[in-house]
Amino acid sequence: MKNKSTVKHRVDEESATIINDGTTNPIKIELKNTSFVLRDKEPKQLAIEAKGLVKKFGEKRAVDGVDLAIPKGTVYGFLGPNGAGKTTTIRILSTLLKPDDGRVSILGYDLANEADEIRKRVSLTGQFASVDEDLSGLENLVMIGRLLGFSRKEAKERAWELLSAFALEEAGKQQVKNYSGGMKRRLDIAASIVVTPELLFLDEPTTGLDPRSRNQVWDIVRMLVSLGTTVLLTTQYLDEADQIADRIAVIDHGRIIAEGTSRELKASVGTGVFQLRLKVPEESERAEEVLSGKLQTEIHFSSTDSSAMSAQVTNTALVAEAISELTKEGIEVIDFSLGQPSLDEVFLSLTGNPPEEKGSEGYQERNHHTEGGG
Amino acid sequence: MAESFSNSSNAIDNMDNEKLRKALLIRERPKKANAITNTLTFGWRALLKIKYIPEQLLDVTVFPIMFLLMFTYLFGGAIAGSTGDYLQFLLPGILVMTVVTITMYTGMELNNDIRKGIFDRFRSLPIWRPSVLVGALFVDAVRYTIASAIMITLGLILGFRPEGGVVGVLLGVGLLVLFSFSLSWIWTTLGLILRSEKSLMGVSMMVLFPLTFVSNVFVDPRTLPSWLVGFVDVNPISLVVTAVRGLMHGVATSEQIAWVLIASLVITVIFAPLTMFLYKNKK
Ligand SMILES: Nc1ncnc2c1ncn2[C@@H]1O[C@H](COP(=O)(O)OP(=O)(O)OP(=O)(O)O)[C@@H](O)[C@H]1O
Ligand SMILES: [Mg+2]
Numbered sequence: 001m002k003n004k005s006t007v008k009h010r011v012d013e014e015s016a017t018i019i020n021d022g023t024t025n026p027i028k029i030e031l032k033n034t035s036f037v038l039r040d041k042e043p044k045q046l047a048i049e050a051k052g053l054v055k056k057f058g059e060k061r062a063v064d065g066v067d068l069a070i071p072k073g074t075v076y077g078f079l080g081p082n083g084a085g086k087t088t089t090i091r092i093l094s095t096l097l098k099p100d101d102g103r104v105s106i107l108g109y110d111l112a113n114e115a116d117e118i119r120k121r122v123s124l125t126g127q128f129a130s131v132d133e134d135l136s137g138l139e140n141l142v143m144i145g146r147l148l149g150f151s152r153k154e155a156k157e158r159a160w161e162l163l164s165a166f167a168l169e170e171a172g173k174q175q176v177k178n179y180s181g182g183m184k185r186r187l188d189i190a191a192s193i194v195v196t197p198e199l200l201f202l203d204e205p206t207t208g209l210d211p212r213s214r215n216q217v218w219d220i221v222r223m224l225v226s227l228g229t230t231v232l233l234t235t236q237y238l239d240e241a242d243q244i245a246d247r248i249a250v251i252d253h254g255r256i257i258a259e260g261t262s263r264e265l266k267a268s269v270g271t272g273v274f275q276l277r278l279k280v281p282e283e284s285e286r287a288e289e290v291l292s293g294k295l296q297t298e299i300h301f302s303s304t305d306s307s308a309m310s311a312q313v314t315n316t317a318l319v320a321e322a323i324s325e326l327t328k329e330g331i332e333v334i335d336f337s338l339g340q341p342s343l344d345e346v347f348l349s350l351t352g353n354p355p356e357e358k359g360s361e362g363y364q365e366r367n368h369h370t371e372g373g374g
Numbered sequence: 375m376a377e378s379f380s381n382s383s384n385a386i387d388n389m390d391n392e393k394l395r396k397a398l399l400i401r402e403r404p405k406k407a408n409a410i411t412n413t414l415t416f417g418w419r420a421l422l423k424i425k426y427i428p429e430q431l432l433d434v435t436v437f438p439i440m441f442l443l444m445f446t447y448l449f450g451g452a453i454a455g456s457t458g459d460y461l462q463f464l465l466p467g468i469l470v471m472t473v474v475t476i477t478m479y480t481g482m483e484l485n486n487d488i489r490k491g492i493f494d495r496f497r498s499l500p501i502w503r504p505s506v507l508v509g510a511l512f513v514d515a516v517r518y519t520i521a522s523a524i525m526i527t528l529g530l531i532l533g534f535r536p537e538g539g540v541v542g543v544l545l546g547v548g549l550l551v552l553f554s555f556s557l558s559w560i561w562t563t564l565g566l567i568l569r570s571e572k573s574l575m576g577v578s579m580m581v582l583f584p585l586t587f588v589s590n591v592f593v594d595p596r597t598l599p600s601w602l603v604g605f606v607d608v609n610p611i612s613l614v615v616t617a618v619r620g621l622m623h624g625v626a627t628s629e630q631i632a633w634v635l636i637a638s639l640v641i642t643v644i645f646a647p648l649t650m651f652l653y654k655n656k657k
Contacts, residue, residue, distance in 0.1 A: 091494070096494055123498070124498045126491035126494045128490060130491030130494055130495040131492060131495075132419065133490070134422075139419075144495075144499070146415040147412055148404060148407065161396075164390075164397075165390070165393040165397035166394070167389045188491075223391070223394050223398055227395070229398075
């Protein structure tokens, strides 16, 4: 396959799988027997490219040398604690704030000179409700539609279309101040896609939302991306970045301290916490022997519960083996959990310091399993 | 009221993926709206706010009526010999005072928007940037006109007989609205600088209170001690009151009117660009 332009394959769906997860430039095609990789002539276009971005507020460097290269059609997550500089970065990228230093190109347009072109293609949903709470949901959307150039009739049609798609039809004529948090957030996002943008910024879109509303926001984001919009969102939760972002930048003190897919980040942190409880406390010594043999790590005993123990694990695949080993030995486990590394642990491992402040308690996510009989 | 739908059943709150897909699929962008459409849209927004918060109109209705009645009947006799005579003198003055006081609304609204996220949204839209302010200021002009109409109607009922006739009254109101429009730019400037709505309110009261009271709104300056007369004479509020009163009673000189026009122009030339500059460069 020396000259790929002359090679023509008829590929039917049964015999081939085309793998393009949107994050990588090469498109991989697996045929039944062979597999080969097609590369675009040009590398995938970037939605955002930034070099050496700096923003100072007085002495404080809120953004301190940020570089970004975000491919089109992906979800990119900024992950960081309060005051990390997420909002400031987003405000710079969405033309609201002038950087003190650095070069930025958004969708191929220069931020410093072509802000108007950028504004046409980009939308922002800020951290705090960026809708008019005194007006109704409908009026908010009509207003944005009119500002963007729709006629009165078109603006109204578009507004109802969005309200109905975002499950806000019932509340369309109510003042926004009476909306629940989740409804407000959805309206806020709807206002950003009255004209579906090429690039959408979402600043902490799910902070303060219940799990259901959070899922709705994620659904919207996924749908947008599947239709070609690039999304840059910020979050304080590793869990969220994990669920929705193709790539994640971990930000602290205005700097990107780590970048990669969530798998890469977690791998770089390496450890998760494995916890379990035995049915019979007396078996704990035997259990320790089995576990430390399998997991190759130190086993800690709980000081309050003699049947509970925990371990830091680097290779989570070993956990399953350890459990089945215990079962083989006749040691009954009544409860076990394997925790992802928490944001705290990511920070600890990346900076050697825990994050200075915490937004809320929701940093840690645990995949919890309970076994009935063992 | 809030609970009626935020606690609604899940069925209502469920998003329909197919609808969502269809709504997001549409990507055509309409032709960019022009500056006038933008301005009218923001004007519409300000009108909607009056619809939802009619209390806003209290300041332009109840208070001036109270003032007018209070001063006419309480001091009319003492100040001018008779309530009827005093009303002829007082009404244009109170009108100016009322309208000038409500000029600070736009500044307060703007300050409010900034502290909420909506300011960011407007600034990230591809629109003619001054339209946010100009639209709101036009609606204020509507508010000034409403206030004027109420006052003058009440005045006519109480016995106000403007010698300048309908034309004189209309010209007087027009001049006042023009001056107030330019004055609003000062409050928008401050609205962009000051941290909170309250501090803006404080500052504007501090400025407006002495300006309106130590003026010729209530009394003829000739009755004042001479050191005060100096101040009253250069007080821009006095200039406006003199011109408006003159127009309504058909005795205004072109010099008096020219002073108001100059004052309006100077204020606008300084504060409108300053507002826009601050608006563009707001952190
Ligand atoms: N307008 C401003 N003036 C002065 N300092 C500011 C301003 N905006 C932000 N900062 C400071 O810059 C730093 C970064 O703030 P930023 O809002 O970007 O953080 P963030 O990551 O969005 O935090 P959060 O999770 O709380 O939203 C903070 O220390 C903040 O105090
Ligand atoms: Mg923030």
